Every structure is written in structure tokens, then in C-alpha cells.
Amino acid sequence: MITVLNTIDTGHEDMIHDAELDYYGLRLATCSSDNSVKIYDIKSGTQTLAADLKGHFGPVWQVAWAHPKYGNLLASCSYDRKVIIWKESGEWTKLYEYTGHESSVNSIAWAPAEYGLILACCSSDGSVSIITYSQDGGNWDVKKIPGAHAIGVNSVSWCPAISADLNLDPLSNKEASKRIVTGGCDNLIKIWRETGDQWVEENRLEMHMDWVRDVAWAPSLGLQRSMIASCSQDKRVVIWTSDDNVSWTPTILNTFDDVVWSVSWSLTGNILAVSGGDNKVSLWREGSDGQWLCISEVAKGLGQTPNDERSTL
Amino acid sequence: MNTSTFSADPSRGKAAEPAKTFILPDKCFKKNVGCAWGRGNKFTIYPRSQTVNKTTTNTKTDDKLLNTRQDILLFTPILRKLVNESNGTYLSLQKAAEAAKVSDNQVEFLKLSRQFRSIIRVCIENLQDAATNEGNGIEKNNLLSYITIFYSIECIWHLCEIMYIDSVPGDIVLPYLLEWVRFHFPCHEQTAARLLDACERGSEEQEDYWDTVLGMVVQGRVDVARALLKLHSATESNEFKLVDNSLRSMPVYSVYGGISTGEFTISWKHWQAECRSKLSSRVLASQPKLELIMRIIIGDYSAFESIRSKYSSWFDILGGWVMFTAPWARRHELGGAAAACAGMAPAPRSHLDDMVRALLEGDLHQVIHEIQQISDNGWFATHLTDILFHCGKLSIMDKHQTNVTSRLRDSLILEYGCLLMEHKSLWSVGLSYLASCPPEGLRRAELILERMPVETEAKAMRIIAEAKKYGLVGVAQSVCSCMCARHLSGGRLGGALCWAMRGRSGAAASRAAHAALRHYTAHAALPAQDLLLTAGSAMLLSDTLLFLGKYCDFHRLYKTREFKKAAQLLVSLITSKIAPEYFWETLLLDTLPLLESDEPVFTSNDTYEIMLCLELRSSTLDGEKADLLRLALARNLARTALAEGDGVDAPQ
Numbered sequence: 001m002i003t004v005l006n007t008i009d010t011g012h013e014d015m016i017h018d019a020e021l022d023y024y025g026l027r028l029a030t031c032s033s034d035n036s037v038k039i040y041d042i043k044s045g046t047q048t049l050a051a052d053l054k055g056h057f058g059p060v061w062q063v064a065w066a067h068p069k070y071g072n073l074l075a076s077c078s079y080d081r082k083v084i085i086w087k088e089s090g091e092w093t094k095l096y097e098y099t100g101h102e103s104s105v106n107s108i109a110w111a112p113a114e115y116g117l118i119l120a121c122c123s124s125d126g127s128v129s130i131i132t133y134s135q136d137g138g139n140w141d142v143k144k145i146p147g148a149h150a151i152g153v154n155s156v157s158w159c160p161a162i163s164a165d166l167n168l169d170p171l172s173n174k175e176a177s178k179r180i181v182t183g184g185c186d187n188l189i190k191i192w193r194e195t196g197d198q199w200v201e202e203n204r205l206e207m208h209m210d211w212v213r214d215v216a217w218a219p220s221l222g223l224q225r226s227m228i229a230s231c232s233q234d235k236r237v238v239i240w241t242s243d244d245n246v247s248w249t250p251t252i253l254n255t256f257d258d259v260v261w262s263v264s265w266s267l268t269g270n271i272l273a274v275s276g277g278d279n280k281v282s283l284w285r286e287g288s289d290g291q292w293l294c295i296s297e298v299a300k301g302l303g304q305t306p307n308d309e310r311s312t313l
Numbered sequence: 314m315n316t317s318t319f320s321a322d323p324s325r326g327k328a329a330e331p332a333k334t335f336i337l338p339d340k341c342f343k344k345n346v347g348c349a350w351g352r353g354n355k356f357t358i359y360p361r362s363q364t365v366n367k368t369t370t371n372t373k374t375d376d377k378l379l380n381t382r383q384d385i386l387l388f389t390p391i392l393r394k395l396v397n398e399s400n401g402t403y404l405s406l407q408k409a410a411e412a413a414k415v416s417d418n419q420v421e422f423l424k425l426s427r428q429f430r431s432i433i434r435v436c437i438e439n440l441q442d443a444a445t446n447e448g449n450g451i452e453k454n455n456l457l458s459y460i461t462i463f464y465s466i467e468c469i470w471h472l473c474e475i476m477y478i479d480s481v482p483g484d485i486v487l488p489y490l491l492e493w494v495r496f497h498f499p500c501h502e503q504t505a506a507r508l509l510d511a512c513e514r515g516s517e518e519q520e521d522y523w524d525t526v527l528g529m530v531v532q533g534r535v536d537v538a539r540a541l542l543k544l545h546s547a548t549e550s551n552e553f554k555l556v557d558n559s560l561r562s563m564p565v566y567s568v569y570g571g572i573s574t575g576e577f578t579i580s581w582k583h584w585q586a587e588c589r590s591k592l593s594s595r596v597l598a599s600q601p602k603l604e605l606i607m608r609i610i611i612g613d614y615s616a617f618e619s620i621r622s623k624y625s626s627w628f629d630i631l632g633g634w635v636m637f638t639a640p641w642a643r644r645h646e647l648g649g650a651a652a653a654c655a656g657m658a659p660a661p662r663s664h665l666d667d668m669v670r671a672l673l674e675g676d677l678h679q680v681i682h683e684i685q686q687i688s689d690n691g692w693f694a695t696h697l698t699d700i701l702f703h704c705g706k707l708s709i710m711d712k713h714q715t716n717v718t719s720r721l722r723d724s725l726i727l728e729y730g731c732l733l734m735e736h737k738s739l740w741s742v743g744l745s746y747l748a749s750c751p752p753e754g755l756r757r758a759e760l761i762l763e764r765m766p767v768e769t770e771a772k773a774m775r776i777i778a779e780a781k782k783y784g785l786v787g788v789a790q791s792v793c794s795c796m797c798a799r800h801l802s803g804g805r806l807g808g809a810l811c812w813a814m815r816g817r818s819g820a821a822a823s824r825a826a827h828a829a830l831r832h833y834t835a836h837a838a839l840p841a842q843d844l845l846l847t848a849g850s851a852m853l854l855s856d857t858l859l860f861l862g863k864y865c866d867f868h869r870l871y872k873t874r875e876f877k878k879a880a881q882l883l884v885s886l887i888t889s890k891i892a893p894e895y896f897w898e899t900l901l902l903d904t905l906p907l908l909e910s911d912e913p914v915f916t917s918n919d920t921y922e923i924m925l926c927l928e929l930r931s932s933t934l935d936g937e938k939a940d941l942l943r944l945a946l947a948r949n950l951a952r953t954a955l956a957e958g959d960g961v962d963a964p965q
Contacts, residue, residue: 008378015362024766025351069794089802221756268757273348281348
């Protein structure tokens with residue numbers, strides 16, 4: 001049984017594009033076509049609006065929480081070509097505004113905290129920016145991958161620090177190379193690796209037949225295996241696995257009835273949530289035989305939640 | 314979610330169960346829908362739109378977000394004891410399993426299995442008490458459904474123990490099976506006791522007299538049945554004597570009885586043949602009830618079939634069936650008996666049926682698959698699988714014939730551990746499960762532990778202590794860094810410094826030290842001086858922290874009027890050039906009062922050094938202050954040069 005703990009009336013004046021729970025699951029950030037970003041405290045079943053952030057001049061596509069060891073930081077990206085990093089100290093204020101893209105910024109992702117305070121941003125201008133905060137100077141340093149995907153980049157996700165170099169012991173190997181995965185309008189998925197002060201294309205994964213909408217690198221469970229989920233307008237979700245982060249094997253998770261917009265891994269990477277145009281969220285997990293099974297679905301319905309499933313056995 | 318990782322093997326002709334669909338109130342999704350993960354089984358469902366509204370009318374949407382969570386039965390307060398106590402037994406079992414690597418430890422395993430069963434028993438009793446006292450109808454229903462769940466668990470565990478964990482002498486399972494039936498399906502026991510207590514001739518007047526006698530026969534309580542027959546008013550008749558004689562003379566096998574199974578089989582078959590001939594001689598025709606008893610003890614299928622409807626399940630007659638058809642049956646030979654009994658009445662198959670059948674057929678894979686469907690959030694599946702695994706009784710192959718037994722066990726424990734980690738007070742119990750499953754368990758523990766909400770300092774300390782217990786140093790550091798950041802953003806610099814040092818994190822220490830130094834430049838007050846002066850080797854975590862510590866020491870010396878030492882320290886801070894850019898002004902201006910002290914405390918060499926630094930960094934001071942400092946330096950140089958001029962090494 002799934003219980004609805006509480007319902008949050010966002011009060012957004014237009015459509016919501018993203019919602020993200022913070023590191024501890026105590027706060028929820030949402031963003032909307034009404035140009036605003038809102039933050040709710042959702043402790044103990046109640047919710048209060050903690051902040052209403054106005055700084056974008058276009059629909060806000062995505063929000064991302066940074067690791068709390070850097071303080072309370074939230075990044076947002078928007079159609080207005082800007083990325084804003086918000087900081088809470090007493091109240092929420094703009095810490096930094098990045099304006100290096102020439103078109104809508106579609107997706108943002110914080111790097112694993114081990115690497116420092118680093119944000120990857122990807123845009124419809126086809127490029128990906130990696131912006132790094134330098135502690136000493138207190139400034140942000142920008143590296144750019146121009147022309148990462150023709151027509152535009154839709155999504156970006158970081159390789160977990162621990163599995164960055166699978167054949168090396170992660171504990172002794174702090175200098176493991178950083179990797180990101182991106183998905184774009186050229187139907188491709190690309191993996192980029194930082195070498196020196198450059199980001200180079202290490203791999204391109206071809207499988208999708210339409211725009212790739214979302215990519216998500218699975219959290220590492222200390223096993224010698226890396227996993228990436230991707231979804232596309234071709235209605236398919238593909239799971240890519242690798243033993244060395246170099247050669248990748250695709251498995252089609254499922255072909256859905258409609259476009260699939262987003263894929264996201266649970267905290268420990270054992271469940272993948274898939275959502276798309278069919279108005280459902282389905283939860284998937286891998287069986288012992290490598291087969292992917294749908295374990296639950298959440299769909300819109302006519303109100304009441306059936307309460308009879310709980311009975312006895 | 315605590316759903317099985319292991320699908321039913323398709324070759325068993327059983328397709329994977331269709332996924333459960335949860336229906337949510339529809340108002341929230343006019344458009345598409347998205348999912349944001351929280352920790353564990355919590356996630357938020359939101360109306361995720363991929364496109365922008367084409368229409369320009371900015372109508373306020375009715376969109377709502379749903380914060381959802383999987384219901385966890387085990388988190389019901391009344392089941393807390395079960396979770397905690399079974400954890401203790403689980404941990405003892407892991408130790409026993411470790412010991413079993415060098416010596417056989419079956420006795421210990423049996424003891425622990427019984428311990429688990431007694432925990433379940435206590436749990437059921439608590440639930441029964443609570444159900445009796447519960448006034449609220451819905452709550453009462455919930456409690457009753459929990460009781461059903463744990464009854465089934467107790468029943469299956471007991472049978473599993475007999476079949477796989479207990480050592481059965483000679484592998485002759487009948488006495489154990491009878492015990493199982495009597496314990497879990499007591500029927501007529503009370504009536505029998507009442508009748509025997511009353512000890513009245515003519516008890517057949519009681520309406521359930523014959524049902525009770527038959528019930529005792531079917532449960533293998535032959536002595537009780539005989540005693541009841543003695544209470545019949547016609548007990549002195551030949552028919553009664555004949556039946557009594559037949560019951561009395563039934564051979565009972567005992568491993569220690571001194572006869573082999575072969576001999577026993579012969580004498581038992583001989584006894585049954587005699588019974589059969591008595592029956593066919595029709596001497597009992599006038600006493601149909603006695604005839605039925607005789608037909609049962611010769612193992613007549615139709616006789617069993619005729620009484621089956623008197624019992625709620627076929628388990629009740631299983632013991633009797635085995636007793637009167639094949640009392641020498643070994644543990645792995647019960648499948649046929651189960652099939653025979655289950656086939657006696659066209660009853661709808663319950664889940665418990667399926668589990669008992671699979672168990673008697675020796676199909677443990679199926680048993681584990683079935684028990685995963687019980688809505689106890691995996692408590693039973695996890696603990697049973699674990700004990701069977703350690704007993705070496707579990708061998709599960711996937712379709713490629715690779716042994717996945719340990720993977721199955723691990724995956725169940727990982728899921729169970731992760732589940733408990735979500736609970737606000739059971740998390741440390743969950744941690745102990747995850748820690749028993751390295752390496753994946755520890756990695757999962759790390760991911761979840763780092764995200765435990767830290768409401769108080771005490772909670773932070775508790776998380777750190779638990780993390781260190783399992784060697785998760787990274788978690789301890791991360792928690793300290795987060796606490797440090799939290800204090801920093803709240804402006805509590807002392808707390809921030811303290812947590813940075815506790816976590817021995819260089820980066821956090823730098824951040825906190827910078828904040829303290831900046832705070833000093835603005836407000837001329839240093840935080841946590843006691844801490845900084847006594848921190849010892851922790852000061853080496855970062856250059857900035859070291860600088861802060863030394864600077865603090867300078868203040869201490871100055872305050873205690875040890876001006877010479879203070880001056881030396883200040884000069885060394887200036888010349889070492891580790892001061893952050895923004896702190897130079899403060900550092901240089903700190904020389905002023907010392908330069909103007911009555912006794913000169915800076916040597917001429919010191920004064921030259923300070924002058925050099927001042928000129929190199931003059932941009933950090935405004936002109937007036939710089940001039941003031943230049944003047945003071947020049948004056949000090951003059952008096953020190955004069956004083957030193959008397960010596961040998963006057964500056965050239």
C-alpha cells in the first residue's frame with residue numbers, strides 16, 4: 001500500500017516542471033512556467049512555504065539541491081538562458097547567476113560532493129557548461145563543451161564518484177576521472193570524461209530513434225558495475241550497463257505507450273521510476289536474472305485509494 | 314519498496330504477478346506526472362509538464378503535489394518488540410554461522426529457530442491482548458489481520474523447522490508432524506478434556522462426542538480416543554472391545570525401540586490387515602461410528618474424505634493420514650500425503666495452502682517466493698531464508714543453473730535493512746542488517762545514513778557513533794561537514810569550527826576558519842578561543858585554521874602582557890605569508906600598539922620585515938592608516954637601531 005502523507009498545494013500560477021526533495025527529504029523545491037521557484041518545508045506531515053524565489057524571466061525547467069556540506073544551496077535553470085544558484089543564510093538570496101548559454105538551459109546537475117561544488121548545465125544551444133566554485137577565490141570557474149549535441153542537450157547526469165574508475169580501488173583513488181552523461185536532440189547519449197582541464201567525448205551510445213529526453217546515472221553500490229538509464233521520445237527506456245565505464249551494453253527496459261519524459265533512480269539505486277505522457281509513474285527493479293520487472297504503478301484515478309490490499313495474506 | 318527481487322521462475326508455469334497499481338486522487342494530474350525520490354520508500358508525485366502553456370491566459374492551475382510513502386506494517390508500534398528482538402536473534406545467528414564454518418552447529422541453529430518462534434508467539438499474544446482491548450472497529454480489524462498474518466508465519470516456521478532445521482531421529486517425521494498439527498490446529502481438545510474430567514458413563518449423549526473421538530483418532534491421540542470410548546454406555550459390548558483392542562495393539566515406531574524400520578513395517582502391515590479383516594467381517598455393522606474409526610485406522614481414503622468437511626482445512630487430517638497410511642514416512646516423502654489430503658475436498662486454495670504444499674513437497678524456492686507475498690514487509694522471508702541458508706538447506710538455481718542462494722539471501726536482507734533504516738528510531742537496527750551483508754550493505758548504509766535528518770547535535774553524534782562502529786568513516790566526516798555548514802550559515806562560528814575539527818575535514822576547517830577571520834575583521838571578536846588554543850594536532854587540518862589558531866594565541870599573549878612573545882608571533886605570522894588577502898590589514902595594524910609600547914618589542918630586523926610587507930601589501934590599507942603605520946615603524950626603527958647600535962650587529 002502506498003499512503004499519501006500530505007498534499008501540497010503549490011500555488012504556482014502555471015505548470016510545474018520539476019520537483020526535487022533535498023538531501024534529507026525534508027524540503028521540497030518546485031519550479032514552474034510562472035517563472036518562480038518555491039521551497040516547502042515538509043517536516044512531519046505538514047508543509048509550509050519557506051521561500052518563493054523570483055529571479056528568472058522565463059519558465060524554470062529544473063531545480064537541484066547541492067550537498068548540505070556546502071550549506072543550503074539550490075540551483076535552478078530556465079528558458080531565460082540563465083542558471084541561478086540560490087543560497088540560504090537566514091533567508092534565500094541569489095549567490096551566483098550564470099549567463100553563459102545562448103538558449104534555454106534545460107537541465108542541471110550537481111557533481112558528487114567529493115569533487116567539490118560543481119554544477120553541470122546543458123542547453124538548447126547544444127553546449128554543456130561545467131561551473132566550479134573555487135574556495136580560495138570565492139569565484140566560479142566555467143568550462144564549456146561546445147556542440148555537445150546538435151540541436152540541443154536535454155539532460156545531464158554525473159557518474160558517482162565511487163564508480164568513476166571501476167578497475168581502481170575507489171578509496172585509494174581519489175583522483176578518479178570525473179564523468180558525465182548527456183542526452184540530446186541528436187538521438188544520442190554521450191559520455192564525457194575530464195582529462196586535464198578539458199572534457200572529452202569518451203563514448204556515444206546509439207540506440208534511441210528519437211530525441212533523448214532524460215539520462216540518469218545510477219548511484220553506485222560499491223559493485224563493479226555502472227548503470228545508466230535513458231528515455232526518449234521513441235517511447236523506450238534503455239538501461240546501459242558497463243563493467244569498466246568504457247564499453248556499454250544496452251537492455252531495453254520497456255517500450256511504453258507514449259513518450260517517456262523522465263527516469264530517476266531511488267537513493268540506493270535499486271528502483272527506477274519512469275514517468276511519461278501516459279500519466280503514470282511506474283517503478284521498476286532488476287530481478288536476479290537481469291530481467292526488469294515493473295513492481296508498482298502510480299496512476300491518476302477517481303479519488304479513493306483501495307484499502308483492501310492490506311488484508312491478511 | 315520491499316518487493317521481491319526474485320521473480321517466480323517462469324519455467325514453473327507461474328508468470329510474474331502483475332504489478333500493483335496505486336490509484337491517486339486525480340485532481341493532481343491534469344497533465345503529465347513526475348516522481349521525485351526521497352529517502353527509502355518516500356517519494357513525491359507531481360504534475361510534471363514538459364511543455365509551456367501555449368495559451369497566454371495565465372490561469373492559476375489546480376495542481377497539487379502528493380507526498381507519498383509506502384505503508385510499512387512493521388512500523389506499527391505494537392510490532393516494535395518483534396523487530397527488536399528478532400534483530401538480536403538474527404545477530405546471534407550470524408555469530409553461530411561464523412562458528413559453524415569450523416564445526417557443526419545444528420543444535421545452535423535449532424535453538425535460534427525456536428527463539429524466533431517464541432518471539433512470534435509473544436508477538437501474537439500481544440496482538441491478541443491489544444485486539445481484545447481495542448474499541449475502535451477499524452483498529453481492531455487491523456489487529457485481527459495482523460494476527461492472521463503472524464499465525465500463518467508461526468505455522469510455516471514451525472513446519473520449516475521440522476522439515477529442515479530440527480534433527481529428526483531416523484528421519485521418521487510422523488511424531489513431529491502430529492505435534493505440528495496438534496499445536497496449530499487444535500480441535501476438540503477442550504471437549505475431550507471436559508468429557509474425561511466429567512468421567513460420566515453415557516457421554517455419547519453429548520452432541521460432539523463422536524466428533525471428539527474421531528478428532529482424537531485423526532490427531533493420532535489414540536490413548537485419548539480409547540479413554541473416551543470407555544465413557545460410552547455400550548463400552549462393554551463386543552464391538553467396543555474389538556475397536557479398543559485394535560487401537561491398543563497398533564504398533565508405534567520408535568527409533569530407540571530396538572526394531573528396524575523393516576520389522577516395524579511388517580508388523581504394522583500385519584496389524585492393519587487384521588483390522589481390515591475385522592472390518593470386512595461386518596461385525597461392526599451395527600455401530601457405524603465404530604466402523605468409521607476402523608476405516609480411518611486402515612487408511613481408507615473415502616473415510617477420510619467423509620470427515621474432511623468437519624475441518625476447516627486439510628492440515629487437520631494430514632497427521633492422521635500419514636499415521637494410518639505410511640507412519641514410516643521420511644521428511645522428503647510427505648508430498649504425496651499433502652496432495653492426497655488437499656484433494657479430499659474442493660476447497661478454494663488459500664495462500665497458506667500453497668505455502669504448506671510447497672513446503673511438504675520440498676520446494677523451498679517456491680516457499681520463499683510465496684512467503685515474500687506475505688504483507689509483513691519481508692520480516693519472515695528475510696529471517697527464514699537466512700536461517701535456512703546458514704543451515705545449508707537452501708540451494709536455489711536460476712534458469713541458467715547458477716546457484717543464486719546467497720544472492721537471494723543477501724537481497725532479502727538488504728531490502729529489509731534499508732526498510733528499517735527509514736524509521737526514525739529503528740534505523741540502527743536496520744544498520745546492523747546492512748552491515749552483515751558487505752560490501753553492498755555497507756555502501757547502502759552509507760548512502761542512507763548520510764541522509765538521515767539531523768535535528769539535534771545529539772542525533773549527529775549518534776549517527777557518527779553508529780557509522781564509526783561499522784567503519785563508515787566517510788559518513789562520519791560528511792555528517793560533521795554538514796553540521797559545520799549548518800552552523801556557518803547560522804553564524805555560529807564556534808560550533809562550525811568545533812564540527813570541522815571533529816570531522817577532521819580540511820575543507821570544512823578552511824571554510825570555518827575563513828568565516829571566523831572575516832568575522833574578526835568586521836567585529837573584532839574571535840570565536841571559540843578556548844577550543845582554538847587547545848585543539849592540538851587538529852589545527853594542522855588546514856593552513857587557514859592553523860593561522861587562525863596562531864592568531865588566537867597572539868591575542869592571548871597580548872592580553873597577558875607578554876608583549877615580546879606576542880610580537881615575535883605576530884612577525885612570524887606576517888613573514889610566513891599564510892594570511893588570507895583580506896586579513897592583511899588587520900595583521901599589519903596589530904603591530905601598531907606593539908610598535909608604540911614603552912619598551913621596544915620588535916627588533917630592527919623585525920621592523921624591516923614589517924616595512925617590506927607593508928609596502929608589498931599597501932593596497933590592502935587605506936593611505937591614512939598606512940602612513941600612520943609607516944610613522945610608527947620608522948620611530949621604532951630609530952629607537953631599536955639606537956639601542957642595537959650599542960651592540961655588534963647594527964644594521965648596515
